Amino acid sequence: MITMNSVQLVGKVTLPPRVRTLKSGTKLADVGLGVAENVKKQDGSWDRKMHFVDLILWDQLAEMAGSHIKKGDGLLVQGSLHYESWEDKEGKKRNKIRVKAQRVQRIDLPAPVSAPPDAA
16 A cells, blocks of 8 residues: 655745744754645636644754744745644643644745736
8 A cells, every 4th residue: 555645835824933842852843834726716816825733842842942943934844744642631632733844945935926927
């Protein structure tokens, strides 16, 4: 059986990196990323839909994020989906899918436009 778990995202940082050190000494950073999607409406006009994705960065990526990434920065992220499950304080089962980043690059993103370039 062939499997593949690969994600590539381009977006802007919505939550600045929260870097912490685990008991083992390993660095971990949580970063919020907003990813835009242009959606064509029934009337032919375009609408911008935002998706908010939580990223996990480990070790050197976590350190780099803490010192070089800030809210509003454009990022190109390559990584994989990471499923987490836990019980909250009330005993309810919770789960979340995040992106475990394996490569992160700061990029310049153009200002949003009202329609995608190929809409003409």
